[in-house]
Amino acid sequence: MSPGCCCGLEDWREWLDVLTGETPWLGHDPSPRIEHADKLIRLWADGGEEATRAPSARPIEIPVRDLVGILNSGRDAMHGFLSLAKQWATCHVPCLAMDLATKLDEDLAISAPLPSDFRRHILRLSTEVEP
Secondary structure: OOOOOOOOHHHHHHHHHHHHOOOOOOOOOOOOEEEEEOOEEEEEOOOOOOOOOOOOOOOEEEEHHHHHHHHHHHHHHHHHHHHHHHHHHHHHOHHHHHHHHHHHHHHHOOOOOOOHHHHHHHHHHHHOOOO
């Protein structure tokens, strides 16, 4: 699935709101969209509000309980990126390494604590029994 414009990695925390039934902005053309269906999220590559035609493909289906792990995995990957960026900067521009790492962390909101309601949803999803 190709990302739409105006939706980037810096917006990853907006996906936390999907757990509470919200729909994050996924960008313009090709107008991706999210559909909430009980305990399932359908991610459509196109066919959103600004679409000029019907969806052209089947959606990616994500069980809501899997979204927590997906978001944590993404956050872990960004922590790894941050560490590598700091190592690279230490070798190439040592006087700016800390500033670069701090700015990347701030702009991508990597190390900021997750909201307390996210932890509450993790607990609720982990105690739900699958049918």
